[in-house]
Amino acid sequence: MIYSAAIFDMDGLLIDTERVCMEIFKQTCKDFNLPYLEQTYLNIIGRNEAGVEDLLRASYGENMDYPVFRKQWKQTYLNIVENESIPVKDGVIDLLNWLQTQNTPMVVATSTNRQLALKKLAMAGLSNYFSAVTAGDEVVNGKPDPEIYLLAAKRLNINPSMCIAFEDSNNGVKAAVSAGMQTFQIIDLVKPSEEIKALGHGIYTSMNEVLIKLKQ
Template identity: 25%
Template sequence: MTNHIIFDMDGVLLDSEPMHQQLIYETFQEKGIPFDKFYIETLTGMSAYPMWEKVKHDAARTETVEELMQFHRDYFFKRLPEIQVPLVPYVKEVLEKFKAQGKHLSLASSSPRKLINIFTQQTGIDSYFEVIMSGDDVQYSKPNPEIFLKVAQCYNLPPAQFTVIEDSTNGIKAAKNARMQCIGFDNPLSGGQDLSAANKRIQTMKELL
């Protein structure tokens, strides 16, 4: 493993994928969008704009992408006060170990920065990361490598010096497209994700200890 490690957030640091998928499903129901939870699993790892662009196309909706995004965001933040998202088991221990070893830790998530700040502060892990890159900071979503390459640019280092830890098909593809090493975390709560392109796969964060 390299000395620079990039963590995805949802499904890697936080067991939040079921919450996100459920709220997307509820948004679909509110809007009368006839897609099921299997369809929603294919959206895992995408940031808001490309996700709703795809939904708009697939469901032949007349609203703009921005209108769909805003409806989802309003619904999400209306529900947020009642949501408590747990850390993935052993994540805190892994972060402590890597810090003690002098590794440089970053977070790169397709979620909005506001949400990243809320959840990382709520769970007490925000101080572990030297760089935090959000979906708000990039033009293109995973599987495009832009978010990971931007982290590398912050350190002025080549991508080959980074290891990404991801739980989604789109995230794995983005890491490989960035020419970075990638560990695939097989989180059962993330749905049926294809992690076969990862350099290594783990079933639990405890394996990193």
């Protein structure tokens, strides 16, 4: 495998935030007397703010007062992630350290807005590994559109085909593969569908497995 840079998603891949967000969503549904629609929730993982809103409005319709629901869900989530260090996913530090020894430039491409992404990385002690962050509020089209990955590669001045991309969600994988990157999917909450498996990318259960693959 030949590559010149590594691009990482953040939530559910580097830090274990997706489970926190899901549990808060479930509780918010209870507070608003709404059912927890598991498949709908899993489908929003990896999307930016606009994509999340579109899917939730489509699924819940008039039963959900989206602005009020979103405000409570988001504020409860922020109260946690802005004040507590969320655990780093297994194998992440070893992989980042190894890539550093290989002098591989590393950047983040996350659907999270830039300000919050920077804070999450800092709270997790990961900021110094990355030379740049490309965030969800810096693109028009969120994942699964490849725009965010193409922007990250452009900022590195590296052809997308020379980048390896790391993702956990199906939406993120679609984005990275569509951008022409060599893609690794490390499964978190969302299992790859048959459609995603057909993309032919690498699918792993942890970063430890990815590191073994890269060292070969």
